[in-house]
Amino acid sequence: MTAAEAAAALEDARLQQHIDRDREDLADDERGPAEVAEWERIAHLLASTGGTYDPKADAVVQDELATDRRVAEAEQQRLQQQRQLAVRADELAAFARAGRLDRTVVSQPGDEAARDFLVHRGDYHPVVDGWLAQALAGHYADPAARTAAVGSLPAPVRAHAALLTALARTGAPAADGELKFAGRLARADPEATDALAAWLNNALAMPAGPVTGGTA
Known part of the structure; x- marks a missing residue:
């Protein structure tokens, strides 16, 4: 994933969160904000490092996977x-x-x-x-x-x-x-x-x- 693709995914996540904000059944759903926060993190990472995104090189993702294991x-x-x-x-x-x-x-x-x-x-x-x-x-x-x-x-x-x-x-x-x-x-x-x-x-x-x- 490139920086441009990450930025587009971030915008999609923000748009979906905006669409869902008035849905009562999603009032307590934390998945939307969490998804936006994760895309923001990835977009910031690629903007600062350049290149393409690789989960294997993402320390946060690897820490989460290690915790899951x-x-x-x-x-x-x-x-x-x-x-x-x-x-x-x-x-x-x-x-x-x-x-x-x-x-x-x-x-x-x-x-x-x-x-x-x-x-x-x-x-x-x-x-x-x-x-x-x-x-x-x-x-x-x-x-x-x-x-x-x-x-x-x-x-x-x-x-x-x-x-x-x-x-x-x-x-x-x-x-x-x-x-x-x-x-x-x-x-x-x-x-x-x-x-x-x-x-x-x-x-x-x-x-x-x-x-x-x-x-x-």
Whole structure:
């Protein structure tokens, strides 16, 4: 496109904007002013540089195209993450329904998001919370997974994990199912469960000594 062609296109855009100014259905339409502004920019660019217009040499156009590519890539990544999340949520739900969501299923970073996905989808199983609490207590997950999950899980799950951690410090063996009370306490009163876990940790940290009695 030459400078003369750009100037003609600008005049056409201005004329069309003038024709459309009294149309009520176009009162809030920003395309006309935007088109005029873009032709003004191109006409000014060619008037100052000469030659013909090439979008590949137009820094503004190239910046806009780069922005569009970044937005498209980000959206593609978001959709991919959403698909992966749905697959993981389906896995956890299937294990829960089959009664196999136990220590043989190793937790992964992002499982707290899979839990939320199940809740929003209406396919949530309470056993998932118990499994996540065990993971948060260090039984099913590596440290990175626990760190990533701790701030995203609901208070009952965090309280359940805290109590399981404190109980494990006692060294008392517990058969499968014997610590289910920890989950019931956490669901009923997370704050009290956290307080109990803190009390246990403090008691276990104190040196052994004679019992002097106390009040309840």
